[in-house]
Amino acid sequence: MAKLVLIRHGQSEWNALNLFNGWVDTKLSDKGVAQAKEAGAMLAKEGIQFDQAYTSVLTRAITTLHYALEEAGQMFIPEDKTWRLNERHYGALQGLNKADAAAKYGDEQVHQWRRSYDVLPPLLTEQTETVEVLGKTYPAFDRRYADVPEGELPYGENLKVTLERVLPFWTSNIEKDLQAGKNVLIAAHGNSLRALVKHIENISDDDILGVEIANGQPLVYDFDDNMNVVSKNVLENK
Numbered sequence: 001m002a003k004l005v006l007i008r009h010g011q012s013e014w015n016a017l018n019l020f021n022g023w024v025d026t027k028l029s030d031k032g033v034a035q036a037k038e039a040g041a042m043l044a045k046e047g048i049q050f051d052q053a054y055t056s057v058l059t060r061a062i063t064t065l066h067y068a069l070e071e072a073g074q075m076f077i078p079e080d081k082t083w084r085l086n087e088r089h090y091g092a093l094q095g096l097n098k099a100d101a102a103a104k105y106g107d108e109q110v111h112q113w114r115r116s117y118d119v120l121p122p123l124l125t126e127q128t129e130t131v132e133v134l135g136k137t138y139p140a141f142d143r144r145y146a147d148v149p150e151g152e153l154p155y156g157e158n159l160k161v162t163l164e165r166v167l168p169f170w171t172s173n174i175e176k177d178l179q180a181g182k183n184v185l186i187a188a189h190g191n192s193l194r195a196l197v198k199h200i201e202n203i204s205d206d207d208i209l210g211v212e213i214a215n216g217q218p219l220v221y222d223f224d225d226n227m228n229v230v231s232k233n234v235l236e237n238k
């Protein structure tokens with residue numbers, strides 16, 4: 001039996017500002033740091049001993065992993081970072097305010113962009129190394145993506161495409177670790193985790209619309225030796 005814990009990063013600066021974040025590399029807000037530490041404290045209380053950690057190549061997820069592991073006293077475990085666990089790329093919506101977008105395009109359209117399985121957001125026309133939003137410069141397509149195969153860097157993704165690029169990493173690393181009886185911790189993002197949860201729980205394309213993952217709230221799965229989920233537990237701060 002092995003455990004898989006999924007944590008969405010704590011609140012980011014752009015979550016706090018209600019901006020579409022996607023692959024733009026933003027940091028945790030002060031609240032986000034507190035949420036990441038709380039997540040680690042909850043894991044410590046559960047007494048889970050991790051063997052392996054995975055995260056994306058985005059600062060908000062990496063920082064969340066580190067705060068959580070520090071709080072849980074397990075900073076020593078191996079960790080790997082992959083672009084495959086990145087947030088869904090929000091295309092040309094990145095940096096826009098979600099309420100402004102709803103006022104302009106309508107609530108239903110924005111809901112489809114945010115939560116549907118297969119509706120693509122408006123796509124980027126070019127992939128720049130940095131982006132400027134509200135007078136600040138943020139890293140975007142920089143050298144961290146140098147080893148991504150030609151043609152695989154997205155201009156904008158729906159959940160379906162996100163799942164398609166998360167799955168190879170699930171199969172090559174996460175599933176293998178769990179099958180070997182290792183306890184795995186993943187710190188990632190709202191939509192890359194929705195994609196994983198859809199796969200793990202076999203959720204339909206329609207039902208995934210209603211699935212939300214809160215910042216910093218650990219989801220704990222127990223798997224049997226045949227990789228069936230035997231329990232799922234959302235940890236709460238009591």
Ligand SMILES: O=C(O)[C@@H](CO)OP(=O)(O)O
Pocket residue numbers: 015019020021022023087090114190191
């Ligand atoms: O902005 C984003 O990248 C994501 C997660 O923060 O937003 P949403 O919840 O709208 O998919």
